[in-house]
Amino acid sequence: MAAAGGARVLAHPALDEIRLEHVLHALSDPIRLRIVRQMAVASTGLVCSYFELPVAKSTLTHHFRVLRESGVIRQIYRGTAKLSELRGADLEKLFPGLLDSVLRAADEEAARLPGA
Template identity: 90%
Template sequence: MLAHPALDDIRLEHVLHALSDPIRLRIVRQMAVASAGLACSYFELPVAKSTLTHHFRVLRESGVIHQIYRGTAKLNELRADDLEKLFPGLLDSVLRAAGEEAARLPGPRPAR
């Protein structure tokens, strides 16, 4: 079983740290528009599998995502309701700002 922080143990500085990395922010942006949990293999990112595992662990341990096993797949879901309860408007603001930044910067744009 994977360790997840209880709602009362989620700390703002850990959430902000998790969201400060561009790869983790791309993951969260993709999860924010998903209608269901996404398998780790769904994400096509320019990092090694071991690095991707690290990013998912940081997101999980900070309380940003919830991971569960379904058969052999590990599904990832954004803890949007929990984050909204603890830090109203934070996730929406970060996602909106990330989308605006992606629109104004040249180069490949991360998935929304």
């Protein structure tokens, strides 16, 4: 999709289109949860190549698409780079405390089970 001026724009669900079951599905995958955990501590949008994950590039693209289409992240193009950022404020507005609880539980699990 292209915006005015030729910039590429990706489709994202509007706030009222985000559904709990889609968010929970997106967060249920270990790779996607690792992505979200890394985004949660970032102070800015991250490019896909920032993430060092044990999956093929095409699989990583799929994971980012699931996160974007569920409303967990927002992706924007800056030149040729695609930046991804967590939609933390949107998720907090819709599902207060959900993301913080999931991230806290994931952090605790990672401390308890090295390699998780």
